[in-house]
Amino acid sequence: MMKALRQEAAKLLQEKRAALIIGFAEREGHPALFISKPEDCERLFYDVSCRQNLAAYLSKPEVSARRPVAIVASLAALRSLVVLTAESQAAPGQVLALAVDKDAFLGTFDVAGAAELLRSKYPDLGPEKALLERVGELSKKSVVERAAFWAEEFAKCTRCYACRAACPGCYCARCIVEKNAPQWVSTAALGHGNYSWNIMRAFHQSGRCTLCGACEAACPQGLPLMVLNAALDREALEEFGARPGYDPEGKPVIGSWSAEDDHSYMR
Amino acid sequence: MKTEKADVPTPTTFEPRITAFVCNWCTYAGADLAGTSRLQYAPNLRIIKLPCTGRIDPLFVLKAFENGADAVLVSGCHPGDCHYTSGNYHARRRWTLFRKLLALTGIGDDRLFFSWVSAAEGQKFADLVNDVTAKVRKAGPFQAAHPGRKA
Numbered sequence: 001m002m003k004a005l006r007q008e009a010a011k012l013l014q015e016k017r018a019a020l021i022i023g024f025a026e027r028e029g030h031p032a033l034f035i036s037k038p039e040d041c042e043r044l045f046y047d048v049s050c051r052q053n054l055a056a057y058l059s060k061p062e063v064s065a066r067r068p069v070a071i072v073a074s075l076a077a078l079r080s081l082v083v084l085t086a087e088s089q090a091a092p093g094q095v096l097a098l099a100v101d102k103d104a105f106l107g108t109f110d111v112a113g114a115a116e117l118l119r120s121k122y123p124d125l126g127p128e129k130a131l132l133e134r135v136g137e138l139s140k141k142s143v144v145e146r147a148a149f150w151a152e153e154f155a156k157c158t159r160c161y162a163c164r165a166a167c168p169g170c171y172c173a174r175c176i177v178e179k180n181a182p183q184w185v186s187t188a189a190l191g192h193g194n195y196s197w198n199i200m201r202a203f204h205q206s207g208r209c210t211l212c213g214a215c216e217a218a219c220p221q222g223l224p225l226m227v228l229n230a231a232l233d234r235e236a237l238e239e240f241g242a243r244p245g246y247d248p249e250g251k252p253v254i255g256s257w258s259a260e261d262d263h264s265y266m267r
Numbered sequence: 268m269k270t271e272k273a274d275v276p277t278p279t280t281f282e283p284r285i286t287a288f289v290c291n292w293c294t295y296a297g298a299d300l301a302g303t304s305r306l307q308y309a310p311n312l313r314i315i316k317l318p319c320t321g322r323i324d325p326l327f328v329l330k331a332f333e334n335g336a337d338a339v340l341v342s343g344c345h346p347g348d349c350h351y352t353s354g355n356y357h358a359r360r361r362w363t364l365f366r367k368l369l370a371l372t373g374i375g376d377d378r379l380f381f382s383w384v385s386a387a388e389g390q391k392f393a394d395l396v397n398d399v400t401a402k403v404r405k406a407g408p409f410q411a412a413h414p415g416r417k418a
Contacts, residue, residue, distance in 0.1 A: 144410060144412075150372045150373060154414045155414070176326070192418070196415070199329060232368060239363050254364070257359070259347070265381060266383055
């Protein structure tokens, strides 16, 4: 698998279909690797412990200046690529994906090809069962118990914003937490500021999250961020049929509407 | 002037503080109608008027809870009646997901209320406020231990 990935990456550079390849390095932690010479493709690596979502680099100016770019992309990263295209953040024809799934190399795809692959072979990607069970368990608790659970979890947050940096969906040039006139979210790494930050981070991904898990993997404090992401993903699917990352021309869930949306909770 | 002692809340009775975010065109006008019609309703509501429900950022709700609200009410134009055509439809999608997120993190539907009140529904507004106030009074003060509360 690794051999096929390396050969294909080298070929893309040789044929000038890509000027830059972003992949994973073999050394501990599997950091991102930026390659522009075909001979360096031997250093590319992939296995399931590569948790970063490399689509997050596409919005960085240093990367977009070196297009066309090809990224090593897991299925979730492929979905991110499609979401970014739908949100006009990735120019079609400027980004290629070297698609990988667990221990298989699936080939090189442009965005339309990636969407086609996902629709035909992986039509119901969603949260893992264990994650949904965690959401279910939490939902069964009383509101007071839920508040206590999150009070304990959010108290660990140091507001390093590693979750934001790791997320392909967090590409705003100026994030709400950096706006200070007025100060919407307290910057102190304490109770209410941590609550606001974590809630807004999750909410801004609602209907867009591809459940890649990069935020949770990046969190140095081990916050269960995927519990929030998974709950919102299921909610957006149930309420609005949202399947982010399958249609490069799809409309975002928040930002579009239908007169038929449910409002049984409205008085 | 004679004051009725029974109406003055003693420190031991809990009086909920409810923040209401309402739109300029429907619910605020509805509240105005309730006032000009001399309808009496619970005085626990603090109304904040915005141009449209579509303008209500979910952060406003978090801010209200942060700063001492026991409950939040969001109210705007009925579907199809939005002054800006679709602001309330956009808002509705947002709230559908946001209320679930808050419920999962410890702010349940006894704290967060949504409604449509038109400019002609002064009576509905008064009834709504009374009903919401009664519910929050029953639910008690918003838990001081909630992570979203300012210490």
